[in-house]
Amino acid sequence: MDLHVASAVLAASLLHASWHALVKSTGDRVVALAGMNVVSSATALALLPLTKPLPAVAFAVIAGSIVLHGAYKLALASVYVVADLGQAYPLARGLTPLMAAALALFALAEVPGPLSLAGIALVCAGLLLLSFEGPGARLSARTFTFAACAGFAVAAYSVVDAYGIRMTGDWFSFTVWLLVLDGSTFVGYALATRGRKAIRIWKDNPGRTLVSGVLGVVSFGVFMWALGRAPVGLVSALRETSVLFAAIIGAVALGERATWKRYAAAVAVMAGIAVITIGK
16 A cells, blocks of 8 residues: 555544544534534535536435435444443444445455455454453443444445545545535534534534534545545555544543553554555
């Protein structure tokens, strides 16, 4: 994998972890995610004049991606209800790279080499290990179901987005239109289900909403750019290192207790990244 692409995705994953930390600290996470979408869709609207016309079929692909993005947000909000954040998020995202690689194999005919598969597996193993870090962390059927749904939705929209980018040959225009339409759709959903409560939360937390939105736009933009330049499974595996970054931030900056599993997960993920970078 190209070193420049790998470095960019790793940097974006750190931004991804940062905005998730902001969303996690908000009571209603659907409203928090929609607040991010207010910022992302507004930013994308401002960038629309810079885009090139897309073929009509591209908007059909975007429509499918919007459904999958929405499903992910709702599944993630649901898994946060039935499980601790420290267990739910690593589990949901840890399942994604292998799912993405499998879907890309069938949908895009991407066949990862042995080293790439080994790297993806190491990253997944490390991220899943974080899900069981807490003492007595037990995995319920509901937690696994919601987490698997969230992970599958991310894997599916990654493949759909990669297809759209490669079909149009214009990652920037495709991404801008996706941000406009997806953001507007989810903001509409939040307003329809939360009403004035959503607006009140956004007004009460303008800084958090703005910062999380900016971080989300930048990290997603880099992710989309990378999907046009590298296999989906590899990009997804590197992106999900945001989970590890979040765990490290918690231990170093927030004073959270870290067990041997967190350090073992770090070793596995870092080894996986090294293998992915040199693998074919």
